[in-house]
Amino acid sequence: MFGKNKARNYVSGPRELIVEKKPKSPVSEQFRTVRTNIMYSNIDTEIKTVLVTSATPGAGKSTTAANLAVAYAQSGKKTLLMDADLRRPTTHYTFEVTNQRGLSTVIVNDVPVENIVRETEIENLDIVSSGPIPPNPSELLSSKKMTHLLKTFSMHYDMVIIDSPPLLAVTDAQVLSKITDGTVLVTNVAENNRDKLREAKDLLNKADANILGVVMNNKKMNTKKDDYYYYYGSE
Ligand SMILES: Nc1ncnc2c1ncn2[C@@H]1O[C@H](COP(=O)(O)OP(=O)(O)OP(=O)(O)O)[C@@H](O)[C@H]1O
Ligand SMILES: [Mg+2]
Incomplete structure (x- = not known):
């Protein structure tokens, strides 16, 4: 679509895209x-922008967002995966592209969107990486420019999947849930913290978000929590 710059070597990346690599697997x-569930969740209004978020860090948002985007692309829909986690972005790792320009660049500077959209080797899938991490992510994401950008993308793509930070850490995802057609909450089954999930749901309801459903991620590995506090604890 917009993208002229190809993302390379995505398959050998450190973050495996299972839907691309093993399309026949149960996962x-x-x-x-x-x-399919997203498609059926809103019969009357077409869902074109989907926010992927979670209550707490490390639930599997980025994994879900990336694989869901591949699943959409594989169904023939022109799909954009946008990394709106301007604090701990990973899309550029998954697709092995540089992150010198991306979402933050286009919001802050007057650069054309063509400059930040990259085609991937997966047919129908383009990506926008986060761009350099700004000091004020929530401000950028709540800007008029961001709203306008999403509108533009939803006109050019059949589906825009947006990765984001966790809801209970910072306001970014709440802000984004207001300007997206639907929100998917990812939760790590092993943690199974219902209180936090409920808190996250309350925040989304306050933002008048359209909650499409919950993805139960069966992640067995334990993540180092301290590491995440470092990234998200600054606001
Ligand atoms: N179902 C799973 N099985 C095994 N590993 C997983 C699974 N889901 C996620 N992971 C791994 O756990 C780590 C965290 O996942 P991911 O980056 O998708 O979470 P996140 O919610 O985006 O985290 P953050 O809050 O830091 O953005 C990654 O290394 C990812 O590869
Ligand atoms: Mg992530």
Whole structure:
């Protein structure tokens, strides 16, 4: 679509895209089920922009967002994966592209969107990485420019999937949930913290978000929490 700059070597990246690599696996089938469920969740209004978020860090947002985007692309829909986690972005790692320009660049500077959209080797899938991490992510994401950008993208793509920081850490995802058609909450089954999930849901309701559903991620590995506090604890 917009993208002229190809993302390279995504398959050998440190973050494996299972839907791309093993499309017949049960996990890939689950991502396709999420895709179908999103389609059926709102019959009357077309869902074109979907925010992927979670209550707490490390739940599997980025993994879900990226694989869901691949699942959409594979179904023939022109898809954009946008990394709106301007604090701990990972899309540029997954697709092995540089992150010198991206979402933050286009919001702050007067650069054309063509400069930040990259085609991937996956047919129908373009990406926008976060760009350099700004000092004021929530401000950028709540700007008029961001709203305008999303409108532009939703006109050019069949589906825009947006990765974001966790809801209970910073306001970014809440801000984004106001300007997206629907929100998917990812939760790590192993943690299974219902109180936090409820708190996250309350925040989304306050923002008048359209909650499409919850993705139960069966992540067995434990993540180092201290590491995340470092990234998200600054606001
Ligand atoms: N179901 C799973 N099985 C195994 N590993 C997983 C699973 N889901 C996620 N992971 C791994 O756990 C780590 C965290 O996942 P991911 O980056 O998707 O979470 P996140 O919610 O985006 O985190 P953050 O809050 O830091 O943005 C990654 O290394 C990812 O590869
Ligand atoms: Mg992430």
